[in-house]
Amino acid sequence: MTEKIKVLKQHFQTNPEWYWLLTVIFLFPLLPEYLSPFILFAGFIVFIINWKKIGNKALLGNTGKIFLIYMGYMVISGIWSKTHLLSSLIGLLWMGCFLIYVYIANTVNTKEKLKNAITLVNISAGIIGLIALLEIATYNLTKQFEWFNFTFPNPFYYNINDIIYDAIPVEIVNNKYSSRASSTFDNPLILATYLVVTTPFCAFGSVYFKHSRNRKISRICLALAIGGIISTSSRSAYAAVAISIIVILISTGSKKVFNKIIPFVFILVTAYPFGLFLRYKNSSAGAFAKSTERRFEIWKSCFDMFGKKPLVGYGAGTDNVHTMLRDNYAIDRTHAHNLLIEMLVEGGIFGIIFIAVITAVIVRNIYVMMKNQNKVFKSYAVLYNSSLLGFLTMSLFEFTLQSPKELMIFFLLLGFIEATYRIATHTHQSSNINILTFGKNAAEENKKIKSHMI
Numbered sequence: 001m002t003e004k005i006k007v008l009k010q011h012f013q014t015n016p017e018w019y020w021l022l023t024v025i026f027l028f029p030l031l032p033e034y035l036s037p038f039i040l041f042a043g044f045i046v047f048i049i050n051w052k053k054i055g056n057k058a059l060l061g062n063t064g065k066i067f068l069i070y071m072g073y074m075v076i077s078g079i080w081s082k083t084h085l086l087s088s089l090i091g092l093l094w095m096g097c098f099l100i101y102v103y104i105a106n107t108v109n110t111k112e113k114l115k116n117a118i119t120l121v122n123i124s125a126g127i128i129g130l131i132a133l134l135e136i137a138t139y140n141l142t143k144q145f146e147w148f149n150f151t152f153p154n155p156f157y158y159n160i161n162d163i164i165y166d167a168i169p170v171e172i173v174n175n176k177y178s179s180r181a182s183s184t185f186d187n188p189l190i191l192a193t194y195l196v197v198t199t200p201f202c203a204f205g206s207v208y209f210k211h212s213r214n215r216k217i218s219r220i221c222l223a224l225a226i227g228g229i230i231s232t233s234s235r236s237a238y239a240a241v242a243i244s245i246i247v248i249l250i251s252t253g254s255k256k257v258f259n260k261i262i263p264f265v266f267i268l269v270t271a272y273p274f275g276l277f278l279r280y281k282n283s284s285a286g287a288f289a290k291s292t293e294r295r296f297e298i299w300k301s302c303f304d305m306f307g308k309k310p311l312v313g314y315g316a317g318t319d320n321v322h323t324m325l326r327d328n329y330a331i332d333r334t335h336a337h338n339l340l341i342e343m344l345v346e347g348g349i350f351g352i353i354f355i356a357v358i359t360a361v362i363v364r365n366i367y368v369m370m371k372n373q374n375k376v377f378k379s380y381a382v383l384y385n386s387s388l389l390g391f392l393t394m395s396l397f398e399f400t401l402q403s404p405k406e407l408m409i410f411f412l413l414l415g416f417i418e419a420t421y422r423i424a425t426h427t428h429q430s431s432n433i434n435i436l437t438f439g440k441n442a443a444e445e446n447k448k449i450k451s452h453m454i
Helices: 002-014 016-027 036-053 061-079 084-107 111-144 158-167 188-208 212-232 235-252 255-282 287-308 319-329 339-370 375-395 404-425 442-453
Strands: none
Touching: 016 036, 016 084, 016 111, 036 084, 036 404, 061 084, 061 339, 061 404, 084 319, 084 404, 111 188, 111 212, 111 404, 188 212, 188 235, 188 375, 188 404, 212 235, 235 375, 287 319, 287 339, 319 339, 339 375, 339 404, 375 404
């Protein structure tokens, strides 16, 4: 144990930005929306300071450069937006959350670091799924049994949010979602978006991690993440995760992978109808049908808005869309409930051009990994492909980039894609220590690395 502590201390002293990154990856989904960006900012400062000491530069890559241009466009859109300041602030919020992409893309520069970082993603997803399960379980137990009178807060930070949001000059709705889990997020749909992105990570770790401890942890987290998705009772999330798992099974074409994933597919298939039943049971009659019908009304209204201002759109942020939906179309909804339509209305044709270009760049990077001679990178390509497809499926029914944590999980995914692409193409930068291990030979491996550096 003493040897492990010495190795850990040595690693932290020579590579603090790596440990800060692990802390950010683990904590930001667990913290409230208004705290998550600050832990990212703190970690990024450590990263920049240490990166400059060793003479490295934070490289953006093509993905980062394109996003930087679009985020600048969002800030400028405040000029023609009806909410000038808010639209510019939304662009700046994107820039702040974008830092996690830069952080991961530059710091995760070995396969060992990649595995450890993904394990931290999986652990967070598992904890969040567990909280969601406890919220739904305790809620339904209180409804069925008089002797049971304890419920997990839903959202988990509801009471704290109530105090914070009252103190903020901007109006923020703080609702309870008793019959649908929100876990550490502000509503069930944001939780569903997070789990749709991270569940494939858990599935990947459950199958591909060779280290038994990482693999076992990932399997537990996968079961809990699926439980969390079921607890949201989100139909779009169910479809998204189903597509993600199907992509993994088809892309690998491996009987071994199939045998390891199929128990979780069974859980998803059998338990999800029960989750929908609970939602139907606890909702007003016809709520499902009304929800679907209202989405079609929103989309039709948004296309009408786009037709009136197609070139540059109405400016960044949901406030303009919400105001027009409410005042001009008698639909009191906060956004388009579709990522592509929302960006079309906010950014106009320029927004759609951006989506097309960034999609092409990301697809190219994944394709390069898929065709890499090292089969390990094909596995990562399958992971990222399934996670992105799940995210896009969810985005067809929800505006999936509306909160800081949603932005951070999206940029986290892009950061992993960029980092893996750089490792696969040998375009990554080296940091002080390129491996993190706590095995029996950790001290000896550390000495070899230091002698190689000298």
